[in-house]
Amino acid sequence: MSTNVIPSTKPYLIRAIFEWCVENSFTPHILVQVDGSVRVPMAFVRDGRIVLNIAPYATHQLNISNDEITCQARFGGVAHSLFVPVGNVMAVYARENGQGMAFEAGPGASDAGVELHAGSDEQAADDDAMGQPPEDVAPDAPQPPDEPTPPVAPAGGRSHLRVIK
DSSP: OOOOOOOOOOOHHHHHHHHHHHHHHHOOOEEEETTTOOOOOOOOOOOTTTEEOTTTTEEEEEEOOOEEEEEEEEEEEEEEEEEEGGGGEEEETTTTTTOOOEEEOOOTOOOEEEEEOOOOOOOOOOOSSSSSOOOTTTTTSSOOOOOOOOOOOOEEEEEEEEOOO
């Protein structure tokens, strides 16, 4: 008896939204659920999560495979090698407008995602994977991670979140 295992669509969707962001001059970010399998600077993890700027100018040797995302990035001016299993990616989105896709995180998470539609252009793009520290923070001090732009309901009060299966 043969069991057909259908590969996850998640890495393909992550790559597609990443490419869409880059082609449209948006800054691609991923929200990652941090556990023992994730390799990121722990000083930048908040509430078990980290937001990473994966724009080409903010990373070196970025590779988004079907199983993992790897790259080198600078945090507070210090280079780090990053390793994120695709299963730990909770969202991929454009920083400037919040458009992207949210996923359930974890090894057993389904491929169903939630499309995000937000309308905040208050945040400016940055050159570092985690942005520049505020003026009053010493250069070597840990800086807080970027937070994902929360979805904003459009005029009329109805949310445009859509479950994708």
